[in-house]
Amino acid sequence: MKKDIQIPKVEDVYVAVVNEYNDIYKTQDWNAYIINDKTVDLDVVLIVTNGYSKDKTTSVFRKKLDKLPAKSYAKIELMQEELFALNNQFKVTFFEGNTMYDKTFLFRKNTINLKALQPIPLMESKGILVK
Template structure:
């Protein structure tokens, strides 16, 4: 019976952490985004995020995005630099073309930093990307 269950593979949906200028405080903030690089809209996207290590764990945050149009992105949350010493997990579930998709995006501890910046698809900025 399990062999009959179709589990679709998530492609061209990413989570990125980028630096943005906070004009109010005149400093850079780290912000997580979900990126939809597909040719279809994502519906009812649910994102659960948490940081963890063997000895520490953050509170789980839950976010929802009703519709994420094709070739677009949306802000998930602001990240404090203290959580970069933890593994940061983003568990994403969404519907597309009548099917439910889910994927875990993991930023391993200390991988979110200025040395790891790369070009981010669709956003025209540099950041840290997990595919």
């Protein structure tokens, strides 16, 4: 029974943590984004995030997007720098048509830093990207 369940591979959907300037508070902030680089819209996008290590676990954060249009992105959350010492995971579930997709994006501890910045697809920003 379980062997009959087929889970399709997630492609062209990413999670990025971007370092950007906040005009309101005049600070450099780290923000997590979900990116839809597909040519189709994603429906009912559910994101569950948390951070963890051997001896610490953060609370769970949940976010729902009714629709994430093709070739677009949406902010998930503001991230505090203290979290970068933990593994940060983003469990993403969404529908593309009538098919449900699911993937866990993992930022390993200490991989989110200014030295690791790279260009992010669809955004005019630099950050850390997990595919």
